[in-house]
Amino acid sequence: MPVFRLTDDNILFPPPHLAQDGLLAMGGDLSPERLIAAYRNGIFPWYSEGSPILWWSPDPRMIMFPKKIHIARRLRRTLRRGEFHVAADTAFPEIIAQCAHTPRQDQGGTWILPEIIRAYTLLHTRGYAHSVECWRDGELVGGLYGVSVGAAFFAESMYSKVSNASKAALVALAMHCRRRQDIFIDCQMPTAHLARMGAQPVPRQEFLTLLKEATQQRAARGPWKLAPDLFQDI
Secondary structure: OOOEEEOOOOOOOOOHHHOEOOEEEEEOOOOHHHHHHHHHOOOEEOOOOOOOOEEEOOOOEEEEOHHHOOOOHHHHHHHHOOOOEEEEOOOHHHHHHHHHHOOOOOOOOOOOOHHHHHHHHHHHHOOOEEEEEEEEOOEEEEEEEEEEEOOEEEEEEEEEOOOOHHHHHHHHHHHHHHHHOOOEEEEEOOOHHHHHOOOEEEOHHHHHHHHHHHHOOOOOOOOOOOOOOOOOOO
8 A cells, every 4th residue: 555645735634544554644744733633533743854754553553541550569659759749731842852862772863853843842832732740859850742632642752861750750641631531642652661551552443443532522722730639549
């Protein structure tokens, strides 16, 4: 099957099931309208410097149900002791910049290019993109960012400067999504780390069914604020 070419004047995407080894289309732009249309259809951008914009819909899809997050006992104790202060949407530019610049094992560069940073920062100002920040002793030590559409959160990237910081941010995200009654957190691609924390691969068609249910629900846009008792139920 071919990889579809998108144009700047049409934000419509081909059906996700036509993706070839996960890759569906190339081209287009990173406008807020196109990005939200992509997420509503189970599609996300992922490409490297020097490449055209590539749009993906992998099969299977790694997702996490907020109520099924697995929290290791040591991490649970860390959170209950209050070793981290976790907040949301107080440092989005810093979080996405750190995600871009943090070295990754088996990755020679970053896909979070300057145009990605600009596009998702604009989504943040429009109330769609959010960050969860992990602080210790007044220093930002980890966090994550992603996009909220309806009752789904599409996690894009995370980073950690100290042990357990990104895990704490992910737990906070799951607890917040649970209270929002979000249906799932999209983790996109399978990793052992996410699997250990309770994420699971599902067939693309099952994911798209869940996605349709999630995006039919309305959710308030704008900055998030995490409840002070977020970790009381872990």
